[in-house]
Amino acid sequence: MSDTAEMVTAVYDTIGEERPSDDNVAPHDDEYMIRCENLVKIYKTDEVEVVALQGLDLDVKRGELMAIVGNSGSGKSTLLNMLGGLDKPSAGSLFVDGKNLLKFSDRDYMEYKRNTVGFVWQNNARNLIPYLTAVQNVELPMLLKGAKQRRKRALELLEKVGLSHRKNSRLDQMSGGEQQRVAIAIALANGPRLLLADEPTGSVDTRTSNIILDIFKKLNETEGLTVVIVTHDVKLSKRIDRVVAIRDGRTSSEIVRKRSYAQELDEMGNIVGAAETEGEETHEELVVLDRSGRLQLSKDHMEKLGVKGGDKLKAEFDEETGRVVLFRSDG
Ligand SMILES: Nc1ncnc2c1ncn2[C@@H]1O[C@H](COP(=O)(O)OP(=O)(O)OP(=O)(O)O)[C@@H](O)[C@H]1O
Numbered sequence: 001m002s003d004t005a006e007m008v009t010a011v012y013d014t015i016g017e018e019r020p021s022d023d024n025v026a027p028h029d030d031e032y033m034i035r036c037e038n039l040v041k042i043y044k045t046d047e048v049e050v051v052a053l054q055g056l057d058l059d060v061k062r063g064e065l066m067a068i069v070g071n072s073g074s075g076k077s078t079l080l081n082m083l084g085g086l087d088k089p090s091a092g093s094l095f096v097d098g099k100n101l102l103k104f105s106d107r108d109y110m111e112y113k114r115n116t117v118g119f120v121w122q123n124n125a126r127n128l129i130p131y132l133t134a135v136q137n138v139e140l141p142m143l144l145k146g147a148k149q150r151r152k153r154a155l156e157l158l159e160k161v162g163l164s165h166r167k168n169s170r171l172d173q174m175s176g177g178e179q180q181r182v183a184i185a186i187a188l189a190n191g192p193r194l195l196l197a198d199e200p201t202g203s204v205d206t207r208t209s210n211i212i213l214d215i216f217k218k219l220n221e222t223e224g225l226t227v228v229i230v231t232h233d234v235k236l237s238k239r240i241d242r243v244v245a246i247r248d249g250r251t252s253s254e255i256v257r258k259r260s261y262a263q264e265l266d267e268m269g270n271i272v273g274a275a276e277t278e279g280e281e282t283h284e285e286l287v288v289l290d291r292s293g294r295l296q297l298s299k300d301h302m303e304k305l306g307v308k309g310g311d312k313l314k315a316e317f318d319e320e321t322g323r324v325v326l327f328r329s330d331g
């Protein structure tokens with residue numbers, strides 16, 4: 001048995017989960033674009049093995065737009081790379097668009113990357129060629145695929161990202177935000193069902209960051225594109241209905257909007273609530289119960305309770321409020 005295989009077993013032992021296999025993985029449900037259960041990724045380098053994902057669970061419905069947040073090194077890009085078919089999970093179960101990625105051959109991966117997913121990076125140099133014009137850049141992936149009516153389609157895509165007027169500009173003559181919008185058009189060129197964006201607003205200002213999110217929202221609403229955005233940008237995540245936080249390679253909490261957009265309107269249809277502005281009151285943080293009934297407390301709650309990992313807590317059901325209350329066993 002290789003070191004990695006031993007480590008995978010050790011990870012499942014540590015988290016107390018059964019390793020997903022053909023017999024015990026949750027059946028695929030067509031409602032979901034992404035079903036990821038107990039996903040493990042171990043990077044093997046010359047000296048060390050890094051457990052980047054340790055039993056991560058994530059479900060994303062078809063047509064959802066959601067964000068993933070978490071500290072540097074928590075595994076966000078690793079997860080996105082697995083979802084994008086750029087790298088293979090070490091163990092666990094991962095279905096995207098009904099396909100079992102752990103069963104993929106190299107050829108399946110190639111087709112998947114070509115037809116199912118689109119990818120946008122923070123550093124768009126990975127997607128773009130500086131000396132070509134915007135429209136030539138968007139045509140390029142279609143050229144590789146041998147698609148017909150490339151010019152027409154490329155112009156349509158540039159219109160979707162609001163860049164028709166810059167179609168003949170060379171990439172190196174465009175601003176960072178504009179280049180990022182070209183990168184989005186490229187990611188859409190092959191008509192993906194799932195769009196993955198890793199820190200898409202990492203190097204642009206707030207105004208441009210809002211424009212980019214608006215493009216994602218429009219694509220999501222009008223074309224039913226499923227969108228997953230990894231972000232550090234707090235202002236951006238506040239404009240997204242569901243935000244999943246990951247910590248140490250596991251899903252730790254989930255933040256959902258308390259009120260819908262509709263409730264923020266008065267009888268005249270005017271926006272009264274500050275739905276699009278900052279303020280904690282529009283979101284609440286939820287802890288996620290995993291499939292075995294375990295939950296993870298936030299660092300903040302642990303500090304306030306004065307407890308650390310491994311401590312024992314009491315949990316009591318309060319009949320009056322219908323709540324389960326957690327408290328220190330010595331307090
Ligand atoms: N190719 C690799 N080889 C070895 N270790 C890696 C590799 N890629 C990532 N890691 C390690 O895996 C862990 C998760 O990294 P990842 O890039 O997913 O974090 P992240 O949440 O995207 O962080 P950031 O916010 O800084 O982008 C880190 O400890 C990182 O050092």
Ligand SMILES: [Mg+2]
Nearest residue numbers: 076077078198
């Ligand atoms: Mg990253």
